[in-house]
Amino acid sequence: MIFKGKVWKFGDNVDTDAIIPARYLNTSDPAQLARHCMEDADPEFVKKMNAGDIILGGENFGCGSSREHAPIAIKTSGISCVVAKSFARIFYRNAFNMGLPIFESRQLADAVSEGKEITIDSARGTITVAGTNQQFTISPIPPFMEQLIADGGLMKHIAKK
Amino acid sequence: MGNTITEKILMAHTGFSEISAGQLINASVDVALGNDITAPIAIREFQTAGGKKVFDRDKVALVLDHFTPNKDINSAQQCKTVREFAMEHGITHFYEGGQVGVEHALLPEKGIVLPGDLVIGADSHTCTYGALGAFATGVGSTDLAAAMLTGELWFKVPSSIKFVVYGKMPRWVAGKDLILNIIGRIGVDGALYQAMEFTGETISALPMADRLSMANMAIEAGAKNGIFAPDAITEEYVKPRARRPYKFYASDADAVYSQIIEIDAGKLEPQVAFPHLPSNVKGISQAGNVKIDQSLIGSCTNGRIEDLRIAAGILKHRKAASGVRLIVVPATPFIYRQALLEGLLEIFLNADAVISPPSCGACLGGHLGILAAGERAIATTNRNFVGRMGHPKSEVYLASPAVAAASAVLGRIASPEEL
Numbered sequence: 376m377i378f379k380g381k382v383w384k385f386g387d388n389v390d391t392d393a394i395i396p397a398r399y400l401n402t403s404d405p406a407q408l409a410r411h412c413m414e415d416a417d418p419e420f421v422k423k424m425n426a427g428d429i430i431l432g433g434e435n436f437g438c439g440s441s442r443e444h445a446p447i448a449i450k451t452s453g454i455s456c457v458v459a460k461s462f463a464r465i466f467y468r469n470a471f472n473m474g475l476p477i478f479e480s481r482q483l484a485d486a487v488s489e490g491k492e493i494t495i496d497s498a499r500g501t502i503t504v505a506g507t508n509q510q511f512t513i514s515p516i517p518p519f520m521e522q523l524i525a526d527g528g529l530m531k532h533i534a535k536k
Numbered sequence: 537m538g539n540t541i542t543e544k545i546l547m548a549h550t551g552f553s554e555i556s557a558g559q560l561i562n563a564s565v566d567v568a569l570g571n572d573i574t575a576p577i578a579i580r581e582f583q584t585a586g587g588k589k590v591f592d593r594d595k596v597a598l599v600l601d602h603f604t605p606n607k608d609i610n611s612a613q614q615c616k617t618v619r620e621f622a623m624e625h626g627i628t629h630f631y632e633g634g635q636v637g638v639e640h641a642l643l644p645e646k647g648i649v650l651p652g653d654l655v656i657g658a659d660s661h662t663c664t665y666g667a668l669g670a671f672a673t674g675v676g677s678t679d680l681a682a683a684m685l686t687g688e689l690w691f692k693v694p695s696s697i698k699f700v701v702y703g704k705m706p707r708w709v710a711g712k713d714l715i716l717n718i719i720g721r722i723g724v725d726g727a728l729y730q731a732m733e734f735t736g737e738t739i740s741a742l743p744m745a746d747r748l749s750m751a752n753m754a755i756e757a758g759a760k761n762g763i764f765a766p767d768a769i770t771e772e773y774v775k776p777r778a779r780r781p782y783k784f785y786a787s788d789a790d791a792v793y794s795q796i797i798e799i800d801a802g803k804l805e806p807q808v809a810f811p812h813l814p815s816n817v818k819g820i821s822q823a824g825n826v827k828i829d830q831s832l833i834g835s836c837t838n839g840r841i842e843d844l845r846i847a848a849g850i851l852k853h854r855k856a857a858s859g860v861r862l863i864v865v866p867a868t869p870f871i872y873r874q875a876l877l878e879g880l881l882e883i884f885l886n887a888d889a890v891i892s893p894p895s896c897g898a899c900l901g902g903h904l905g906i907l908a909a910g911e912r913a914i915a916t917t918n919r920n921f922v923g924r925m926g927h928p929k930s931e932v933y934l935a936s937p938a939v940a941a942a943s944a945v946l947g948r949i950a951s952p953e954e955l
Binding site for chain 2: 388390392393396397398400401402403415416418434435438439440441442443444446447461463464465468469472473517519528529530531533534
């Protein structure tokens with residue numbers, strides 16, 4: 376798949392309380408959760424971002440709680456995918472299980488500034504930065520995880536089996 | 537080449553006779569846990585996938601402990617969703633109302649999770665049960681749905697970091713201080729995707745309550761699980777509670793570790809994690825003059841009877857400082873009653889504490905103890921992220937029950953030694 380969008384940058388250790396604060400967890404309605412996406416990291420984020428944009432994190436993105444509300448809020452907000460230097464493990468599996476595309480790239484975060492447009496080619500495993508000849512590689516994922524994505528998430532994968 | 541305890545438990549839940557770190561496996565699940573926040577999404581996924589029956593009604597635990605007693609209409613609706621599902625499927629381990637406790641205190645107390653088990657929970661602090669010598673890890677709601685449907689889940693076998701702890705812990709130093717110190721050393725992603733295995737002479741002597749609070753915070757170092765080899769202390773805790781067989785596993789002498797870290801517990805002082813990361817840890821002597829508005833004693837980390845005894849020992853014949861809201865949360869109904877019988881609740885009331893019903897509410901900024909902008913709390917909980925206990929401009933400092941109690945009395949972050 377190809378993901379092309381503007382980058383919103385966040386630092387290291389973006390936790391799930393920042394992605395979707397617990398005060399909003401009295402619902403699991405995706406549309407309501409999406410309204411508060413990234414609120415405690417950037418209260419204006421939902422107003423500023425556009426559908427198709429990309430979140431770019433540092434180390435350990437999505438640390439903390441197991442709340443799947445976090446990837447649900449991000450996906451439903453219209454963010455197309457998340458790229459980070461590394462992901463916290465529960466967020467990582469949640470994203471694959473529920474179908475939010477995420478990519479690991481150790482170099483990208485330090486190389487691009489906020490607002491730049493990037494293109495991710497998940498099949499080729501590359502990320503390019505618009506207006507430059509910079510190209511980065513995505514850390515490869517195991518075949519099983521690729522299958523999860525191809526099947527549309529864990530539950531559909533199980534149904535297929 | 538030998539295996540770690542984590543590898544052995546995982547292997548025992550697969551058909552494999554060999555297993556190694558990095559391998560992707562499907563493993564059978566002994567207990568699958570959800571709460572009022574995470575279960576509603578799992579139930580939706582379960583039903584969307586056409587699920588008609590849970591794989592084993594005795595192996596699913598549903599605990600309504602987060603936004604309970606119901607904090608608002610939406611929370612009540614979420615609880616209703618889970619309750620109806622539990623009734624429909626005849627879930628054996630369904631807890632609410634006067635039977636509910638904070639899940640990670642409740643499940644070990646009830647003997648629902650046991651040594652050698654493979655436990656998944658749609659709650660990140662599910663890693664608590666590693667204290668019993670189980671493999672226990674937090675997952676998301678879709679994982680819970682899959683486990684409830686099939687009784688299996690996919691895992692990547694983690695490599696392990698071995699912590700060897702030696703030396704006698706000084707007075708007022710507890711398991712909480714040890715785990716805060718470890719997280720301070722290795723960072724919030726210091727054990728990312730890995731198992732944290734706690735060993736050594738200090739660990740062998742460590743009471744179960746301290747082991748539970750240490751394993752509880754393995755996730756705060758990014759770990760998949762924290763684990764203690766079961767021993768006589770485990771047996772003493774588990775034997776009167778278990779209603780099914782359990783098994784002790786131990787790491788082989790030639791097991792492979794990604795790292796071995798030695799810690800001299802004899803040199804520790806009480807620890808405090810400053811805002812806004814659990815790794816931002818200082819010794820109490822370096823805390824400086826930090827005034828507090830609230831002291832919270834409770835949670836799945838430190839809401840057990842042993843924690844309440846320590847707090848009561850400090851609060852006896854003393855009061856919370858003027859302007860400090862002291863909140864005590866016995867983690868389960870059993871602990872609540874025990875605290876009543878031992879006279880601890882009387883001590884807390886005399887100290888001007890609010891005694892909360894068992895709930896996760898305050899710890900995650902849900903209800904029952906929210907902070908306003910600019911307010912500071914010392915808490916015996918496990919997270920101090922931005923906005924964790926309320927307003928994004930509030931602050932949370934993590935510490936042991938002893939430090940939280942002493943701080944409540946003095947109105948600032950303080951060591952019990954100062955009293």
